[in-house]
Each structure stands twice: as structure tokens, then as C-alpha cells.
Amino acid sequence: MALVGLEHIAKSYGGGAPILSDVSLTLEPGSFCFLTGDSGAGKTTLLRIICLAEPPSRGKLTLFGADSARLDRMARTALRRRIGIVFQDCRLLDELTARDNIALPLRIQGAAEDKILDNVSELLAWVGLADRGDVRAASLSGGERRRVAIARAIVGRPELLIADEPVGDVDDGVALLLVRAFEEINRLGATVLIATRDIGFAGRFEHQRFRLDRGMLSEAGGTAVQ
Amino acid sequence: MMRLRGAQRRLTAERDEAAAFVPWLVALMVYLAGLGGVGLIVLDDALRAAAPLAATMTLQVPADASKARLETVLAVLRQTPGVVSVHLLDAPETAQLVEPWLGPSVPLDQLPVPHLIDLRIAPDAATDFAALRRQLATVAPGARLDDQRPLLAGMRAATRRLDGVLGAAILVALLLIALLAVFAVRSNLAARRPALELLRLLGADDSDIVRPVATRWLWLGLAGGAIGAGAALLTILALRGAGAVVQLPPPDGGIADWRLLAVLAGAALAAGIIAMASARVTMLRHLAQLP
Numbered sequence: 001m002a003l004v005g006l007e008h009i010a011k012s013y014g015g016g017a018p019i020l021s022d023v024s025l026t027l028e029p030g031s032f033c034f035l036t037g038d039s040g041a042g043k044t045t046l047l048r049i050i051c052l053a054e055p056p057s058r059g060k061l062t063l064f065g066a067d068s069a070r071l072d073r074m075a076r077t078a079l080r081r082r083i084g085i086v087f088q089d090c091r092l093l094d095e096l097t098a099r100d101n102i103a104l105p106l107r108i109q110g111a112a113e114d115k116i117l118d119n120v121s122e123l124l125a126w127v128g129l130a131d132r133g134d135v136r137a138a139s140l141s142g143g144e145r146r147r148v149a150i151a152r153a154i155v156g157r158p159e160l161l162i163a164d165e166p167v168g169d170v171d172d173g174v175a176l177l178l179v180r181a182f183e184e185i186n187r188l189g190a191t192v193l194i195a196t197r198d199i200g201f202a203g204r205f206e207h208q209r210f211r212l213d214r215g216m217l218s219e220a221g222g223t224a225v226q
Numbered sequence: 227m228m229r230l231r232g233a234q235r236r237l238t239a240e241r242d243e244a245a246a247f248v249p250w251l252v253a254l255m256v257y258l259a260g261l262g263g264v265g266l267i268v269l270d271d272a273l274r275a276a277a278p279l280a281a282t283m284t285l286q287v288p289a290d291a292s293k294a295r296l297e298t299v300l301a302v303l304r305q306t307p308g309v310v311s312v313h314l315l316d317a318p319e320t321a322q323l324v325e326p327w328l329g330p331s332v333p334l335d336q337l338p339v340p341h342l343i344d345l346r347i348a349p350d351a352a353t354d355f356a357a358l359r360r361q362l363a364t365v366a367p368g369a370r371l372d373d374q375r376p377l378l379a380g381m382r383a384a385t386r387r388l389d390g391v392l393g394a395a396i397l398v399a400l401l402l403i404a405l406l407a408v409f410a411v412r413s414n415l416a417a418r419r420p421a422l423e424l425l426r427l428l429g430a431d432d433s434d435i436v437r438p439v440a441t442r443w444l445w446l447g448l449a450g451g452a453i454g455a456g457a458a459l460l461t462i463l464a465l466r467g468a469g470a471v472v473q474l475p476p477p478d479g480g481i482a483d484w485r486l487l488a489v490l491a492g493a494a495l496a497a498g499i500i501a502m503a504s505a506r507v508t509m510l511r512h513l514a515q516l517p
Contacts, residue, residue: 053427053517073432077517081429091424108430 001065002026003160003191004050009059010215011045019045021215023059027193029159032060032186033046034202035195037212043195044088046212050193051083052076064159081109084158084190088165090149094138098129098148101137105156121153126181143170150178154185163194167201179205248410252403252450253457254499259399260352260458262392265487269385269392276381279374283345288368289338293367296341302365303343306352306358315342340370396493403497407443415512417482423516440506447501451494458490 004027012018019042027033037043048054049061052068061068063079071079084105092101099120106116106219124133127147132140140148153161162181167175179194187194196202202209211218287299295316303312314325320342321334328337346457347353357375362369425435 051427053423077426077431080427085427091420093421093424105428106433108425110426209431222381 001029002062003029003031003064004193005060006046006050007060007062009046009056011042011049011051011054011057012186018057018215020056020212023212023217025217027160027191028211029191030186030189031073032183033194034191034207034209035193036199036202036209037195037197039197041155041197041212042215043197043212044164045160046217047085047193047195051085051162052080060083060111062069067122069175069189081105081156082135082159084153084156084161085168086146086149086161086163087155088168090145092140092145092148092152097134097136098140098144099133101148102151102155104152109156119155119180120151130224143174146170148179153156158190161190161192163192165196166194167196167198175201192199193196234249248446249450249453250405250407252447252501253453254452254492255399255403255406256451257457257461258454258488259275259396259496260455260493261461262396262399264458264462264486265392266389267483267485267489269388273385274500276378279378281349283347283348284372285343285345285362286370286372287343287366289340291341291366291369298365299362299369300343302358302361303345306353308348308353309345310348311344311346313344315344365479374436376475382463400496400500402498403447404504407447407501408508411439411443411505411508412512415509419516426513426516432510435513436506436509437507440502443505444502447498448494450501451497454497455490455494458493459486462486 004025006023006025009020009023010018011020035043035046036105049056052063052071052174055068058059061100064082066075066079068076092098093104102123103116105117111119121130121133124130127150129144129147129151132144137145137148146166150163150166155161161182166182167178169179182192182194192214194202199209199211209219271306280438283304285299287296291299300312300314303309316336320339323342324334328334355371359371361394362371
């Protein structure tokens, strides 16, 4: 059973020009893929559809074997807890500390507080922010915010990890480290989908690549790794 | 179930500075609603106190009426359907009755004080008092039947109108509490939208997101309600103490009347519940527009 199945997905807003025209894509469990494309190609829109942030205008989305059009609000909420998302703009809550931002998915899931503390501390150390946990997100640098966003996306051990331009504003060395981190998460069983406009960067890895161009998706190379 | 703590609750709840005025506005509404409720009790007491008037009538027979005429009058009254009892006041009873106006030392036997007859009327009796008056006029010319029932009926009608006005005022006050909660929550939702959408995308239930807001408004409403109810109680105490300056009839049981306390406590509780329910509905309707 495919983890994510997109069949002829189209998306437009208010009757305007379509952002996505006819996108079909299947992500098998445990796969690692890059989604490339220029700015405005529709990568973020496609990711938002996959993580149930908005419905497609046309086509069918199957997530964890369930048809998204048939999901009620409770079921969508339940599926979202199985997805980790790294937003393009990080979307940290500036009023909270780095630690509380990372803990948010676990608190939403109702995890025990001691488990939350353990997991969050471990992840803070993993992303190199062990001494920055009690700093408010508003005071973190761009790179630190990115790392907190990644830690928040994986703290709930998601089955599907979606990252929108996770390496867009970090230097090459850090970007490489972040992708290695995603690969580690992938090895632990998560399916990973990374969107980036840097086609050259994505090409440095042997992962399956898709290219989104003017709302159409095509396979751009790499190896489908199960 | 999501457990938001400390700063996290502020993600969905209103900013403190914006909500600081809310308890005082709620207090004002509860104050007005509470006084309105006490007014309803006072009116109810007044009506109940006046109710016996409907069952009594007084007949005045001229002082110079003969004993035979007086006996005839009594007989006519006793035979009238709906008249339960007839009692001719004797001299000491009459003296006691007129003493407040004439004083204790006035010789009544030298004054043309009319004979007074106290009548008890069955409350539901369909007595034809016009016919009775005509009959009495032939038996004892100059006899006068004092009937307080039209006065009481007028009082009842006025009380009903006042009840309506007070009831409407109470409803308006409670409605304003609901509107206050709705608009305050709405004004904050725009600023909170990114945080709310994030919580949804991270898998938070609507009820988890709404709970801190609803709880906060419950406490704001209860706090404002307690202040308003306390102020209403103090006002009633002050008006009672003001004596002749402001005459507010207290409820039957005075300040410790359970109805008075129940009305004020109920108003405070209603404020909390209405504020909470309004905030909850507003939040849920807003969240329904989010993915």
C-alpha cells in the first residue's frame, strides 16, 4: 500500500490559472524523494495538499491508504499526527521557547511529560541546540530556527516527513548535515519528501527526484530507494 | 488530549491587556441584571402582599341609618352569592380603626361615624356588585361599598409591564455579555490565525484548541459576575440604609432572603456560562474555516 498517492491532482485559486495541472505521484513507505522546481512552480501547494492543509481542486489524494475526500475532521486530525512537517518559513511560535516549540506535537498527542522532556532534550542536543532550549524562538537565529523546526517535525516519530525548502537559508555544509539527518530518520522507517528549488543540490544525492514545472510533475532522476 | 501549559495557553487565549477590561464590563452587566432580578422579586412580594385586598370589601352605612335598615343591609349581604362572611364592626373596633386619624380621646358616639361592615369575598366568585350596590341604595340610601379590586387590577397590570421591562433589561444585559465575548474573541482570532492553523496542522483537535479559550472566558465571566453581584448586594444594602431618601422595599426576607442571594449568584453564574459558551461557539465556527 502506497503511503501517499496523488492521482491527477489539480489546484487553482478562485478560478485563476492552475498552480497544479495534472499531478500524479506515489510515495511508497520508506522512500526518500526530492521534489524540485523553480520558485512558484507549485511545490509548496503540492506539499500543503499532501499534508491536508488544503484540498485539491480536482483529483484524488490517498494518504495512509485513506481517500482524503472521505475523511471527516477527526480523521484528518488523526492522520496529521502521523505527518511531520518542516515549513518553508519554519512557523515557530515566537512566544514559546525552542524547547516548547519542539514539544508541541507531543503535547498535542497527549504524551507523558517525562517522555516529552526526554525526547525534546535528546533532539535539542541532536540539532546542536542543547544550550538554547530555553531561549524564546523570537531570539533564535535563522539557522537555529530551521533546526528547531526540523526537531519539531520529527519529535513525534512521524511516518511521513515533509520538508519545504529545509536547506534554503543555510550554508552548504549545514545543508548537507541536515539531509544526512533526514536520511537517518528515513533509515528509522519514515518516508521523506523534501522540496527544494536547488536542483543541483538535490542531484548530489542518489534519491528519487521529481521536478515540478508549470504545474506538471515529471521524474527527474535518482533511484527509488525502498 | 492536548495539554497546553503556561505560555502555550496564550497561543489561543486573548492577550491579557486586551482582556483586562472584560471583567469590569461583565460586572456592569451582572450588576444591572442582578438589580433587575431583585426588582422582580420586590414586585412579586408587593403583589402577594396586596393579594388579600381582592378578598375584602368595606361597606359604609350612614351613621343615621336605623337599626332595622342596618339589619336589612346585613341580611342582603349574607344572601349575596360570593360573600363569604359579613361582620359589623362594633364601637371599639371602629374606634381602633379611626384612631390613627382622630386620636384616642375623641368621643365617637358624638360624631357621625358611619357603620362599617367588613365583607369577605370568595376569590373566584362572580358576584354582581353593580346589582348589589343598587339593592343597597334602596335599603340604606347613602351606603357606600368600597372595592379595592380595580386598584389591585391596575396594580397587577402595572406590575406585569414592569416585570416585562425588567425581564427585557436582564436579557439585554446577558446578551451584551455574549456579544462582548464574541467580539473580543473574534478580534483576537485574526492575529492568532497562523498559530491556530499550525496547531491544526500538527494534529490538534478543535476541542483541545478551544478549551483554554472557553475556560478563560468562564473565569472572566465568573470574576466579572462576582464583582457585579457583590456591587448589586452593596447597592441594595445602601438603599435600605438610605431610609426615607430612597425607598427600595426589600424582599420579604430582607438581605438574607434566599431568593435575593439566588438571583445574584445565578446572575454571576449565568455570566460565566454565557461568556464561556459564546467564546466556545465563536472559536469553533472560526476553526471550522481552517483546514
